[in-house]
Amino acid sequence: xxxxxxxxxxxxxxxxxxxxxxxxxxxxxxxxxxxxxxxxxxxxxxxxxxxxxxxxxxxxxxxxxxxxxxxxxxxxxxxxxxxxxxxxxxxxxxxxxxxxxxxxxxxxxxxxxxxxxxxxxxxxxxxxxxxxxxxxxxxxxxxxxxxxxxxxxxxxxxxxxxxxxxxxxxxxxxxxxxxxxxxxxxxxxxxxxxxxxxxxxxxxxxxxxxxxxxxxxxxxxxx
Numbered sequence: 001x002x003x004x005x006x007x008x009x010x011x012x013x014x015x016x017x018x019x020x021x022x023x024x025x026x027x028x029x030x031x032x033x034x035x036x037x038x039x040x041x042x043x044x045x046x047x048x049x050x051x052x053x054x055x056x057x058x059x060x061x062x063x064x065x066x067x068x069x070x071x072x073x074x075x076x077x078x079x080x081x082x083x084x085x086x087x088x089x090x091x092x093x094x095x096x097x098x099x100x101x102x103x104x105x106x107x108x109x110x111x112x113x114x115x116x117x118x119x120x121x122x123x124x125x126x127x128x129x130x131x132x133x134x135x136x137x138x139x140x141x142x143x144x145x146x147x148x149x150x151x152x153x154x155x156x157x158x159x160x161x162x163x164x165x166x167x168x169x170x171x172x173x174x175x176x177x178x179x180x181x182x183x184x185x186x187x188x189x190x191x192x193x194x195x196x197x198x199x200x201x202x203x204x205x206x207x208x209x210x211x212x213x214x215x216x217x218x219x220x221x222x223x
Contacts, residue, residue: 065169065193066205096221097161099135104180104188107131110196124178127190128164131180138216144178151216156201159185159213162221165201167209175211 106119107130113121117130125147129140140147148166159165163181170176179189185201199206 065191066203067193096136100131100162100180100221101182103131103135104182104196107190107196108188108198110190112190112192112195114192122190122196124190124192127188127196128178128180131188132216136220138220140216144175145173147178148175148212148214151214154213154215156210156213160215160221162216164214164216166211166213167206168211169209177209181213 107122107127110119110127111121112123114123116122117126122130125140125142125144128144128147129142132138132140140150144166147164151164154160154163159181161181161183165179165181165187166175167177167179168174177189177192179187179199181187182198186198187201188196188198190196191199201207201210
């Protein structure tokens, strides 16, 4: 079962203590204006209409997300040497990395919903916002564009677990997509086609649209 394999893989990352790999480039960011009146709370759908209105004029993707973007979990499991014995992460583990992985696992296979922010449906920036809030008690802005103004810029060659990675996927808004880097050139995100999955930065679609990365706090995943 795909979800089970992903959980095994994420546990393998936890045990292996992955950090960053790969190098490429960062693209110029645009300085957005804040839209504080369009924020809405976690785990509610009462303000979904406002969020969708915010995105309404910017929902046109330059091209659809790829059908084959999900990684081959079996191959990655072998790469990390993960086994079924590591299938579950103990609930009493409490490092930032462990809490983040646990939250990501909870949301795997959640369907994509533009403007959504719950397990019934979630978009990319709500996914990153939710993971950071629940696992790290750290507040992110609501949109990918605004999250791109938080923290500090990180070169692609220096990516570390927990960094936010951004992509230029929409015609009118940059960046148009965001995910959470989890190591070995992989990231978790809410794909517009597949819902919450793990994908590779090496996929040609994400290599071409990669825009940059941001780190919220150097001490978050120190342990």
